[in-house]
Amino acid sequence: MSQVDAMSSPAAGPSSPSRETVERAGLSKLLIESFYTNRATADKERRTRRKNLENQLDQLQCSQQEREDAIKEFGENESRYRRIVRQKMSINDFLTIKVIGRGAFGEVRLCRGKGANEDLYAVKILKKKEMRQKDQVAHVRAERDLMRSASENDWVVKLFYSFDDEEYL
Structure with missing residues (x-):
């Protein structure tokens, strides 16, 4: 029996993915x-901010032209904000004190x-290689998610x- 026949035979059973493949799939899913x-x-x-603006304009009883100008300015500000958010940051954007x-x-x-x-800012720099070796990736991701979602908590x-980058988070 050839090697290909042995792999496709039902007696061989499906091969299970490696640990690295499972980890990568899990990380991809989380991402x-x-x-x-x-x-x-x-x-x-963004929809909430737009609705709040429209409510304020209704309360102020603005003219149609003022309303259109305010909504146009809102759109420009939102566009500018989204552009800033999409900017790639790096450690080079900060000066270490x-x-x-x-x-x-x-x-x-x-x-x-x-x-x-x-x-x-307090900048936390983590070594990716050591986190992977000590299987702490999920903990670091949970910490990041917690800090991201808890912006209202003092x-x-x-x-x-x-x-x-290639070496650090």
Whole structure:
């Protein structure tokens, strides 16, 4: 029996995917779910902002021209905001001031934004290789999701940006 015949024979049974394949499939699923969840949330927030604007314009009893101008300006502002959100961020967009903590997978730095945004940020830099070796990917993803969704909670650190490169998150 040839090697191909042995693989396709019913006695051999279906081969199960490797652990790496299962992990990659799981990560892909999370990435896709996260993308569409964020997209739906952003669309809902944009519709809410538009409805609030229209309610305010109704209360102010604006003329039709003023109303059209306000809605046009709203659309331009939303477009500008979406363009900013889509911008790719990197560690090069921040100036490191001081390392304020070290942990098992990386460090936390106090950084200042470059350019127009000169706010102070705590930037957590994690080594991807070590997280994978110690099987902590799900924990890190859960931490990111928690910080992203808890923006109204004063007890949880707010997530402003997240980005990665080949070596670090």
